[in-house]
Amino acid sequence: MTQYKLIAIDIDDTLINDEKEVTPGVQQALEQAVAKDVVVTLATGRAYASAQKIARQTGLNVPIITYQGALIKNLLDEKVLYERFVPMDAARKLFDYCLEHDLHLQTYIDDKLYAREENQKLIDYCALNKTPYYVEPDFAKMIHQPTPKMLIIDEPDYLDELIPIFQELVGDQMHITKSKPHFLEFMHKEGTKGHALTFLANHFGCKLEETIAIGDSWNDHEMLECAGLGVAMGNAIQPLKDIADYVTASNNEDGVKQVIEQFVLNQD
Template identity: 50%
Template sequence: MYKMIAIDLDGTLLTDELTISPNTITAIQQAIEMGTVVTIATGRMFSSAKLIAQQVGIDAPLITYQGAMIKSVGAADVLYERAVSSSISQKLVELAFERDIHLQVYQDDILYGAAETDKLVAYAEAVQVPYAVEPDLIGLAQNGFTKLLFIDEPHVLDPLQQELEALFGESAYIAKSKKNYLEVTHPEANKGSALLFLANALGIDRSEIIGIGDNHNDSELLKQAGFGIAMGNAVQAVKDIADYTSLSNNDEGVRHAIDKFILEPQEGSEEHAQSGRKKL
């Protein structure tokens, strides 16, 4: 029934220790062998997502930067890219400096910070990517950014999100990817829009897609997929819009979903018929 499955990384495919179980890798490879297009849909930069794709044997184009970039693992060409405008980028850099909130930015698949802070170093180590220090982020912003990421405590980021949504309206897409991560991308750069673009390019209908995620930035992914699956550890807002809730990321929730809806199609079809919501 399903020809494509798009999987979030942090909190979904990856455990809390940022690992992937051998059983989950086997399930993904079996799905690919059956002809299913398996891709990643993540807020991470392409170079970080590519490492994980290579680890599990995924060679389909990857949805990265919250949907701001789609690029194939083995090709240099970018299939889809949407950048935050230079004016919004500059305003966000100024705001971060004024309020002393950590901000890191992405341009040409390079991670930049204004200084070598603990947050920047910890992030780069966690996702296994290098970083560059550029004190003049304002100058860098003249060419726009693929993504901007604020890192701070929820009591700082939650009101900031509301403020930015009021300030920029539909000129930017603003979403929490973790409780202490607030991400800003182009308004057309979300996982759902990118998913439909990729599916259309591959000749796959929306009804033939499964989307799996756990956090607020996965909402559009689940909404646009023909069948949306929330992880057991997902925030309630994501569970509320999902067709099915799987096990947690620490309990092989992705493997469970693939087994149920891809590798065991008869059981998956029955479950879908019983629990699926009507897609508009």
């Protein structure tokens, strides 16, 4: 049986339940895995500032994967291990398109969230992630600063119609994914959770076959595909379940705990 050495866990709808909490059962499983010298990390679309709060609450002290994989940063000394910025030319094309079609676009600079105007989409997004935001009417100047991620918020069906357009416009330069039905996210081509998991496995000197990746959304598929054991949550979208090696219980039923017990602690 494989001895897994590294576990990468998505945060929203995976590690945390619908009340946005890490349950005592999941917390105990994380601690038991760490006690067995397994590296437990987070892999999230969230900004580092938001993700690190959860990581610290759960007692983790390793590098974490943020911005879909565009930034890996140590929790202990906040040293950047891996960073990929959105190409400037692609950022400009995306900005111009969003301006022309009145789409809500936000960007992240030095771990701060910026938008062109305050609207309900921005307010709701920041309430969801408990993230402060900054409004910059002269948004064009923000586009010329390095960013790990840009994000459009809109209705899921409309975003699905836009994806082929953006693939044509910037797909050769950007990794485009949905983290949630309403969120369309844009990173560097190497800003994926799969690239980040590969980097961390190498960093910790373990093989990809010795890694576990757990997630619920399509933005998790790259890491599930490259991990030794790709796990979809019980509440995951069907396409992710279809490619997973294993489907666990939902985020409200301690699905992460079940995975750790079965595959790391070897408890059925």
